[in-house]
Amino acid sequence: MVGIVSYGIYIPRWRIKVEEIAKVWSQDPERYKTNLLVDEKSVPSIDEQQLIDPIVIQLFTEYCNIIPDETVLEIGPGIGNLTEFLLEKARYLICIENNPKYIPVLHERFKNSSKLKIIQHDALKAYLPIHDRLVSNLPYKITEAVFQRTLRLKFKTATFIVPERFSKTLLAKQSEQDYSKLSWLSQLFYNTTQHENVSPKAYLPETRIQTTIITLKPKKDLTEVEKTLKELVRQGDKYTKNALREALIKSEICSTKKKARKYINDLNIKQRTLQSRVSRLSLQDLQTIEEKITG
Ligand SMILES: C[S@@+](CC[C@H](N)C(=O)[O-])C[C@H]1O[C@@H](n2cnc3c(N)ncnc32)[C@H](O)[C@@H]1O
Numbered sequence: 001m002v003g004i005v006s007y008g009i010y011i012p013r014w015r016i017k018v019e020e021i022a023k024v025w026s027q028d029p030e031r032y033k034t035n036l037l038v039d040e041k042s043v044p045s046i047d048e049q050q051l052i053d054p055i056v057i058q059l060f061t062e063y064c065n066i067i068p069d070e071t072v073l074e075i076g077p078g079i080g081n082l083t084e085f086l087l088e089k090a091r092y093l094i095c096i097e098n099n100p101k102y103i104p105v106l107h108e109r110f111k112n113s114s115k116l117k118i119i120q121h122d123a124l125k126a127y128l129p130i131h132d133r134l135v136s137n138l139p140y141k142i143t144e145a146v147f148q149r150t151l152r153l154k155f156k157t158a159t160f161i162v163p164e165r166f167s168k169t170l171l172a173k174q175s176e177q178d179y180s181k182l183s184w185l186s187q188l189f190y191n192t193t194q195h196e197n198v199s200p201k202a203y204l205p206e207t208r209i210q211t212t213i214i215t216l217k218p219k220k221d222l223t224e225v226e227k228t229l230k231e232l233v234r235q236g237d238k239y240t241k242n243a244l245r246e247a248l249i250k251s252e253i254c255s256t257k258k259k260a261r262k263y264i265n266d267l268n269i270k271q272r273t274l275q276s277r278v279s280r281l282s283l284q285d286l287q288t289i290e291e292k293i294t295g
Helices: 018-024 029-036 054-064 081-089 104-110 140-152 164-171 181-189 224-233 240-250 257-269 282-294
Strands: 015-017 041-042 070-073 093-097 116-120 134-137 157-163 191-198 210-218
Touching: 015 282, 018 210, 054 081, 054 134, 054 157, 054 191, 070 081, 070 104, 081 093, 081 104, 081 134, 093 104, 104 116, 116 240, 140 157, 140 181, 157 164, 164 181, 164 191, 181 191, 181 210, 181 224, 181 282, 224 240, 224 282, 240 257, 257 282
Parallel strands: 070 093, 070 134, 093 116, 134 157
Antiparallel strands: 015 041, 157 210, 191 210
16 A cells, blocks of 8 residues: 655755855855855765865876876766766766766767776666776765676776775775675785875865775786686676686686586685675685685
């Protein structure tokens, strides 16, 4: 049965005082108040804070390390403040923005650019075109999911702005409290550099948490064991037993399915582990598999 539970109105939760807006533009707050006829305005949610400090935008762009013949993929361009700087460096720039309200803004702002493609889609679900550099001032809500998605992508580097806490987890050592499955994954796949923190004042509205710029660079020259683990975790939806068999073949530890089956049998991994989906494996499960393959 469908029924009306209640009537209501939506009041935007995030608000900014007119004085704050005036401060950013170095204007007189009283004049702003008189002109706008309001004391405060609603602002985007915490996932839509726009970078407004040109020095930070410039720095971020430099950390992306784009060379002129490269294709760049930007997740969540918003109103395009980063996009403008990235466009100057890239041969071609593809932007994926989920929120429809930014699409006309982007089209208008970059109407004279022939090297920009704007796609309205959820970056977690969209097909992501081939690119050399992945960049984003990541929305907090999807930071970890985007990171997980990168494990199946190919790029030279990914440069992101993320919560500082997230960066600490990626970089945590095994002996540290922050060490988790995320740390294990990131250290298997990437060399991660934490460049520098971004001041909350660099955003409109200001952020409430500390954010930081990081670059993920895929590791090269992996050992056979590392290649196997990488191939294993890339098959998140599969059962571990099947995924491990595929991974052992891809990393050339085993040459046939039959040999891979015997190899897995001899490892003596718990049935519970082999029968769970790869994405459900705990840090301890993964470390056990790693130890057993290393021998
Ligand atoms: C923190 S803002 C960054 C905006 C702009 N790039 C900047 O740095 O000023 C994050 C942006 O990601 C967009 N976004 C949120 N979820 C998304 C998703 N699933 N796929 C694509 N874009 C998303 C938001 O609409 C917003 O524009």
